Amino acid sequence: MVNKIKTIVLGVTGSIAAYKAAELASRFTTEGFCVNVIMTESAQQFISPLTFRNITGRPVVTTMWDIASEFSVEHVALAEAADVVLIAPATANIIAKIACGMADDMISCTVLATRAPIVIAPAMNDNMWSNSITRENVARLVKRGFTFVGPARGRLASGKMGLGRLTSLDEIFGITLQVLGRKGDLAGRHIVVTAGGTQEPVDPVRCLTNHSSGKMGYAIAEAARNRGADITLISAPTTLAAPPGVKVISVRTAEEMLKAVQDSVKKTDALIMAAAVADFRPVKAASQKIKRQEMSELTVELEKTPDILNEVRGNFIRVGFAAESRDLIANARDKVKRKGLDFIVANDITEKDCGFGTETNRVTIIDGKGKVDELPLMPKDEVADRVLDKLRGVLK
Numbered sequence: 001m002v003n004k005i006k007t008i009v010l011g012v013t014g015s016i017a018a019y020k021a022a023e024l025a026s027r028f029t030t031e032g033f034c035v036n037v038i039m040t041e042s043a044q045q046f047i048s049p050l051t052f053r054n055i056t057g058r059p060v061v062t063t064m065w066d067i068a069s070e071f072s073v074e075h076v077a078l079a080e081a082a083d084v085v086l087i088a089p090a091t092a093n094i095i096a097k098i099a100c101g102m103a104d105d106m107i108s109c110t111v112l113a114t115r116a117p118i119v120i121a122p123a124m125n126d127n128m129w130s131n132s133i134t135r136e137n138v139a140r141l142v143k144r145g146f147t148f149v150g151p152a153r154g155r156l157a158s159g160k161m162g163l164g165r166l167t168s169l170d171e172i173f174g175i176t177l178q179v180l181g182r183k184g185d186l187a188g189r190h191i192v193v194t195a196g197g198t199q200e201p202v203d204p205v206r207c208l209t210n211h212s213s214g215k216m217g218y219a220i221a222e223a224a225r226n227r228g229a230d231i232t233l234i235s236a237p238t239t240l241a242a243p244p245g246v247k248v249i250s251v252r253t254a255e256e257m258l259k260a261v262q263d264s265v266k267k268t269d270a271l272i273m274a275a276a277v278a279d280f281r282p283v284k285a286a287s288q289k290i291k292r293q294e295m296s297e298l299t300v301e302l303e304k305t306p307d308i309l310n311e312v313r314g315n316f317i318r319v320g321f322a323a324e325s326r327d328l329i330a331n332a333r334d335k336v337k338r339k340g341l342d343f344i345v346a347n348d349i350t351e352k353d354c355g356f357g358t359e360t361n362r363v364t365i366i367d368g369k370g371k372v373d374e375l376p377l378m379p380k381d382e383v384a385d386r387v388l389d390k391l392r393g394v395l396k
C-alpha cells in the first residue's frame with residue numbers, strides 16, 4: 001500500500017533510553033522508510049551519531065550550525081521532507097521547548113516548521129512527568145493535535161519504580177504507523193475484525209479449540225489501522241500482543257464472539273470474520289474438573305455453535321474466510337452464496353507455508369459475482385493489504 005517512500009524524522013533527546021531509538025531507527029529503515037535522525041547535544045552523550053548513521057544509511061543531524069550538512073542550506077529542509085516527526089525518547093526539556101514554540105535546536109526548530117503530524121514518546125523521571133508544568137505542556141500539545149505515546153510504568157534510571165519509562169518500541173512503532181496513515185484510503189471507516197480460534201469449555205480445565213494463531217486477523221487489523229481505519233478487533237485467545245491503536249475485545253467462546261460482534265457492528269462499514277470459530281461445542285460444560293480415575297471412558301455430546309457470519313447481517317460489507325482442505329473454490333463459492341457475503345478469502349490449509357500459524361499465506365478471493373482472484377504466496381501482512389484493496393473497491 002505504501003507507494004512512495006515515506007520519510008520519518010526521528011528526534012532523539014538526552015534520556016538514558018536514547019539507545020532504544022537505535023532499534024526504532026532500525027525497524028523503520030527495515031520497513032523501507034527513509035529515516036532522518038536529529039540528535040540533541042545531550043542525546044549524543046548517551047549514544048553516538050555514528051550508530052544512527054550506520055543503521056539508517058543517512059546523515060545524522062547533530063547541530064544547527066554544520067555548514068557541510070545537506071540540510072543546513074535551509075534549516076527547515078527536514079521539516080518539509082517529513083511525512084511524520086517522531087521524538088523518541090522525548091525529555092521534559094524538549095516537550096517544554098516545543099510547548100513554548102522555541103526553536104533553538106534542530107529538533108524544536110523542525111517541529112515548529114513542519115506541517116507533518118508529530119508523535120512524542122516521553123521518557124523522564126516520574127516526578128518530572130507528574131509535575132504540573134509538564135502536565136500543562138503535554139495538555140497544550142495534545143490540544144494542538146500532537147500524539148503522545150507512553151510513558152510506561154516501570155523501573156526508572158533513578159532505580160525506583162514509577163511512570164516515566166519510554167513505552168514499548170512496538171507501541172511507538174504501531175502508533176507512528178497509525179498517525180502516518182491517518183489520511184489513508186480507509187480514513188473515516190470503521191471496520192470490525194475477528195481473529196483467533198475460539199475455545200469451547202469441556203470442564204473448567206479443558207476446552208475444544210483449533211490451530212488458529214490469529215496472525216491473519218491481527219495482520220488485517222494492523223494493515224487497516226495503517227490505512228486510516230478505526231478498528232475493533234474481537235479476538236479469541238492468541239499469543240499475539242494487542243496491536244497499538246486498535247480497540248481489542250477479548251472473548252473466549254463462539255457465543256461470546258457472537259455477542260461482541262453484534263454489539264460492535266452497530267456503526268461499522270465492514271465486518272471481516274478472520275476468526276476460526278468452533279463449529280461445535282459441548283452441550284454442557286462440566287462444572288468441576290472431570291477426573292480420569294472416576295471414568296473408564298468419556299463421551300462428550302456436541303451441539304452446533306451459532307454461525308456468526310450468517311446471523312449478523314446489516315448495512316455493512318461482510319467478508320468471510322474459508323480454510324479448506326479440499327475443493328477450495330467450490331466450497332468457498334458455496335459459502336459466499338449461503339452466507340450472502342460480499343467476498344470470501346479462501347485458503348487450502350494442506351498446502352505448505354499456508355494457513356494456521358504460518359507467516360505466509362496463499363489465498364484466493366472470491367466475490368459475490370463469482371469473480372475469482374488467485375493470489376500468489378506472500379507474507380500475511382501483504383495478504384492483509386490485498387484483502388483491504390478488495391474491501392476498498394467494494395466500499396466505493
Ligand code: C5P
Pocket residue numbers: 254273274275276277278279305306307308309310319320321322323335
Ligand atoms: O462455514 P465455515 O465455518 O467454513 O465458514 C468460515 C467463515 O465463517 C469464517 O469467516 C468464520 O469466521 C465464520 N464462522 C462464523 N461462525 C461459525 C463458524 C464460522 O462466523 N460458527
